[in-house]
Amino acid sequence: MIQLNEHERAVAAHLKHLKDQAGTHSPSIFTLAEKIPDLHIRIDACFLSNPYATDLFLDYLKRELIDTGKMRDVLEFYPSQNAVIAEILASCLHISPDNIFIGNGAIEIIQAVLHRYAGKKIIVNIPTFSSYYEFAPTGTEVVYYQLSKDNDYALNIEHYCEFVHNQNPDTVVLINPNNPDGGYLSFETMKYLLDKFSSVPTVIVDESFIHFAFEDDNYSLRSVAELVQEYPNIVVVKSMSKDFGIAGVRAGYAVMKNDRVKELLQNGFLWNSSGLAEYFFRLYVREDFLSEYEKVRVRYIKETQIFFSQLKTVEGIKLYPSLANFGLVEICDGSNAADFVSKLLIAHGIYTRNCSDKIGLEGEFVRIASRKLEENIIIVNAIRELMS
Amino acid sequence: MIQLNEHERAVAAHLKHLKDQAGTHSPSIFTLAEKIPDLHIRIDACFLSNPYATDLFLDYLKRELIDTGKMRDVLEFYPSQNAVIAEILASCLHISPDNIFIGNGAIEIIQAVLHRYAGKKIIVNIPTFSSYYEFAPTGTEVVYYQLSKDNDYALNIEHYCEFVHNQNPDTVVLINPNNPDGGYLSFETMKYLLDKFSSVPTVIVDESFIHFAFEDDNYSLRSVAELVQEYPNIVVVKSMSKDFGIAGVRAGYAVMKNDRVKELLQNGFLWNSSGLAEYFFRLYVREDFLSEYEKVRVRYIKETQIFFSQLKTVEGIKLYPSLANFGLVEICDGSNAADFVSKLLIAHGIYTRNCSDKIGLEGEFVRIASRKLEENIIIVNAIRELMS
Structure with a gap:
């Protein structure tokens, strides 16, 4: 079972307070960074998005709006x-x-x-x-x-x-x-x-x-x-x-x-x-964008499915079947979700979504987003360490 | 009175069609540029905003988001x-x-x-x-x-x-x-x-x-x-x-x-x-931004008031009292507002707002935005030429 030390319990309480303030959604990593400055957040696995697609969009934005000065038109008018x-x-x-x-x-x-x-x-x-x-x-x-x-x-x-x-x-x-x-x-x-x-x-x-x-x-x-x-x-x-x-x-x-x-x-x-x-x-x-996008979409799906297959090998948790970019994970070793999320955040800098506010779930659940391949590996290893 | 030649009448008809499509708002200069490619738009005096403030915002944006790479955070999360x-x-x-x-x-x-x-x-x-x-x-x-x-x-x-x-x-x-x-x-x-x-x-x-x-x-x-x-x-x-x-x-x-x-x-x-x-x-x-902003606000007000005082000297139009960044101008020489707007756009590249769709105005009215000092001078001279 996951045990928190005194410092971790204090941070966990702070975290719970911020979550309560944010209603049924999670506080962003920016809010966390602002309110709990001694947290070192490395991976936002609470956040559900394809990071390769962000790279692609930023690439276009830079080439077509920033480098050309057309950003002004987009903001001014x-x-x-x-x-x-x-x-x-x-x-x-x-x-x-x-x-x-x-x-x-x-x-x-x-x-x-x-x-x-x-x-x-x-x-x-x-x-x-x-x-x-x-x-x-x-x-x-x-x-x-x-x-x-x-x-x-x-x-x-x-x-x-x-x-x-x-x-x-x-x-x-x-x-x-x-x-x-x-x-x-x-x-x-x-x-x-x-x-x-x-x-x-x-x-x-x-x-x-x-x-x-x-x-x-x-x-x-x-x-x-x-x-x-x-x-x-x-x-x-x-x-x-x-x-x-x-x-x-x-x-x-x-x-x-x-x-x-x-x-x-x-x-x-x-x-x-x-x-x-x-x-x-x-x-x-645009066809040029869409063909580039299709590549990063498929790449991300493949990596996400690899991530899921690795998560399934971790003892003490159960991953539910998913064709989205996140996995619903049940914590089966008797630990509660809040402790899991706090420990993963404090000890490993990985932010995940505590699902204890989700109605209709019976048990201790967290939702974990798929990120880039190397980040997913870090997440799996951290959870494995946490659950061992 | 303003007279349109055949080409100008064709463009004016196109303009009217685009305006009708846009409902009670004006088509943007981008729509105009797209739909009437032979128009050469130099000044958007339809558009009500402080251009110096845009400069200021873009300056901050460049320094704080674009040059630092923080733009990603703003777009991704x-x-x-x-x-x-x-x-x-x-x-x-x-x-x-x-x-x-x-x-x-x-x-x-x-x-x-x-x-x-x-x-x-x-x-x-x-x-x-x-x-x-x-x-x-x-x-x-x-x-x-x-x-x-x-x-x-x-x-x-x-x-x-x-x-x-x-x-x-x-x-x-x-x-x-x-x-x-x-x-x-x-x-x-x-x-x-x-x-x-x-x-x-x-x-x-x-x-x-x-x-x-x-x-x-x-x-x-x-x-x-x-x-x-x-x-x-x-x-x-x-x-x-x-x-x-x-x-x-x-x-x-x-x-x-x-x-x-x-x-x-x-x-x-x-x-x-x-x-x-x-x-x-x-x-x-932020205090630093606000003190910079206050300078461009006051500068723009001063220039706008100069613009108004110059517009008042143009014969054949009447400017209504304004403490906004635009002036309501009545065309008093018997020309209609659509012809005024078309001619100013086609012959001078200056886009103004035909107010004929505004309920409660009796007469021929256009609304003219104050832009940068040098643009305002061009606008006044063009209208003076138009009305002479």
Whole structure:
């Protein structure tokens, strides 16, 4: 079992205090560095993003904006309006611009969609990303569907369909791959579910981690966004923060029926992209960028899967099946998650996500993000040492 | 009278088409450059911002983020949450963080506040910034208070107070200085109005252009934001785009009673600042930056006032009194505003704002932004040539 010494207990208490202040999200490493200056943070394995994609974006940014002086244009002037950026994306997504809504990060879209379309009753599978129940408007009943631990938190399709059928909700939420466990529903399964839910007014499908999932040897990407004409009740939410490693840029989009896009735009969201977000969206549709991006996407998936296979060999922990860029790890030696996170942070400088605030998880859980190959090796070795 | 040749008429028609597409806002110079490639745009006098402040911000950005490699942190990681940034601003604004709400540009705040607090009836003075009536929620009656042309579109205080009293609205909106005319209400007048409107549930005061106004020889800034405890019904909206010349960064804030900040945050807006916006907000409270900023603010005000005094000498136009960074210009020689804007753009490369879509203006109006000193001289000379 993990034991903390007196100093470590003091830091752990400080850490808990900062976490409590940050609500259902983790304090950033910058907040930690500021508030607990004697911490030496080496690896942020709390943070879910592809670091190679960040490298790629920064490379383009340097060449095209910084070195050319065009950075000024991006910062000084108003960016394009929502619909203009939707039009830019349309060609690349093979979806009509009328079906695309641009968000200041996915979180803005989640908020907007819940507030407008959640209806009287929403079903949220737990454990999950907390915003889906936290941002449900007053008057919306949130019904939790508990993913079964015995089934490794994977969705039991028939049981779930029956549950939805009996509950008769206005909205269901499917995060694919799910956060915090990384469980993935195949494209065919998703289609099966969408067929079953054709009479549910709104089916939110959050594909923020879909770039890390794959079904074949080519790591091909399968999104249900292209099915929006066939299933007009879907709202596909897509963050760009994770796959492109640019959380600070705040960029996301959603695909939904055109009436809804129109309605949202009638209520604002006119200039919700920054100049840098617009630059990113314009980059995102360029063939040269996309072919470079595909390389770093596949590289990161491969390294992530290696990371998972190594984590599985560590005794005293259990890794749950994941096709996202993070693993849900259960601590099975009787230690608690807070001690695990504190010790890993203080003794090894590795910051991981304590999941004890996640509803629907029974046991001691942490979520560990995949980082660069060499960092992943350090993480595995540190956890092995911690658990020995 | 302004005459267009055949080529100019074709470009003017193209321009009109782009304007119609952009709704009640102007197409950006980038859209113009893209869609009408043979235009040579030299000066964007449609764009309302202090170019010297942009220089200053870019200078800091280069030294502190680009040259140090810290740009990566700003783009890769999640920025701080809304309340954390509010806390940063609090010290500089001398206002409690509980009273500060951070926005992804002022426009997000306008939208959020109107949707939540506009109530059944809102009074909007016209001419004005269109978002205040466009974003009023369905079910809110927008009552226009017409500013009198005979009074140079200045607010007739007693007449307005009586109007508000008779209408008994839930919300009134005061933009100070007003857009598109730049009319300014002094701090004492504002206090007088706030006293009169103590029983109006919500008084929105948009101070997005207040950094360009002044009441004394020191060009001191007078904001009503600090009166939020005394007048808990006020919502002071502040864009940072204009005074700091960073529209592309998307940064704004509002000051309002703490219940409202709490309520808004309960409904989202958690991570609505980008990493660059957070960097800006942190800069905004630093003494070294603020003392540099104060210099460029005063310089720009002085140059703007010189610009206005020169514009006043041009025959065939009338400049309305302005303490903002733009002037409302009426074309009095019988030409129409569209021809004026087209000719100035095509023949001189100067882009100005045709105000013919602004409700509440009777006549042919354009709005002309103050730019750098040398550009302002070019603008005045071009208009003089145009009108001769």
